Amino acid sequence: MEINNIVIVGSGKVATNLAVALKSIEKNILCIYSRNVENAKKLAERIDSSFTNNYCDIPDKADLYIISVKDSAIAQVVSEMKVQSGIVVHTSGSVNISVFNDKFSDFGVFYPLMHFSADKQVGFSEIPLCVEANNTSNLETIRRLALQLSHNVHTISSEQRMILHLSAVIASNFTNLNYVIAEDILKKNKLSFDLLRPIIIETANKACNDSPAKMQTGPAIREDTEVMKEHVRLLGDLPQYQKLYKLLSDIIIRKKRDHEL
């Protein structure tokens, strides 16, 4: 089966980027549903679709229903939706496919592993799309759609997807927090975060061109206790940062001694 007519439930960053990308490959977006009708309207106008904030007005004969709302709201949306045909998917990294078990007969997952922005449309061609379905026929249908958007499509089980999501939290959300902490320390000392931009980009590029385990540098891997002591002292009035510095340095030293770095 080829998917042509699509309903999107949600109007956030993932829903918006996905809707625009699907429109760009000439899919017909029948309707945008959002609790907030203004948000639904705004997105619908961009992609020439109808919109609603009423579950009863969602067309019930689309080929695909994409639920792209926050994780904790998915079960509620599933319970409210009325669907006569087509496949229902969600886009979450952490919600098990079993959320659909008692409600629908054709369902799956369509998880794009990316940070989307509200104000910037991302090209999908490189984005890993992680797909799953309740049977091989639905999986084939979902994969075919995914491959029209990206050449980076992976069939991933719910258990693997949870691990992948956890890894993305560490490599992306926690990495961003590192940047935030660095910015914070610099600001407190009237230094500009701009100074770190080149090394941040280089670090990300290096890790991605090879294995990050080969790229570890810094005082901890050199076991340079003088420098580490001085850093901990400089973080004296920031106890959470100090704790973090010690823990991360301990992990690096342990991994080095275990020959993992």
Next chain:
Amino acid sequence: MEINNIVIVGSGKVATNLAVALKSIEKNILCIYSRNVENAKKLAERIDSSFTNNYCDIPDKADLYIISVKDSAIAQVVSEMKVQSGIVVHTSGSVNISVFNDKFSDFGVFYPLMHFSADKQVGFSEIPLCVEANNTSNLETIRRLALQLSHNVHTISSEQRMILHLSAVIASNFTNLNYVIAEDILKKNKLSFDLLRPIIIETANKACNDSPAKMQTGPAIREDTEVMKEHVRLLGDLPQYQKLYKLLSDIIIRKKRDHEL
């Protein structure tokens, strides 16, 4: 004064990248010193310089002596060097300029804020070069050289440089450790680190195009306790990672409540 004749003490990644960059702007590298004469020779051949592993053979009338050895070895090198004229600098982020006080009359710091590779020469034009000197005349001389290599030159005191170095450890070394941990978790679950490459690059780019504090996403900032609980459970047999997950999530939640994110 214009610097033309340079001696480099060291043959590691910083020394190599700096030597090649200085040669490319037609500076005359008189000599490479390294404890390991083979390393000295290897670098010297690349830049058409002499080399030695004997302090007595270092030319004593260069315009500039660059000490680019590991932090803990700088004081020892300073005590051994014999210099009749010229300015002596080191390239470290964490060693105070006062290391030169009792030995030389003209000295400074030339700290490039970058991760250098042994096998890949980096273009210097964007690299922040942080300079410091013992007087305004030497500062002017060092700055002029720095500006020939990069348009990103900053006069930074030893105290500020220590803060900058600490921030770079957090934003670069610790960030790389996040990548390592993500890779480790993926490997243990037979998933490829390749899946994370696009989101890692996007996260770094986003933080660098704006303030990272505006870019924080993930379960912690949403205070999605269900997902966080599940992640902590998944890390059950990796106690250091579990501790790290909790600490980083706590910092995000605290910062969000303090309106810093």
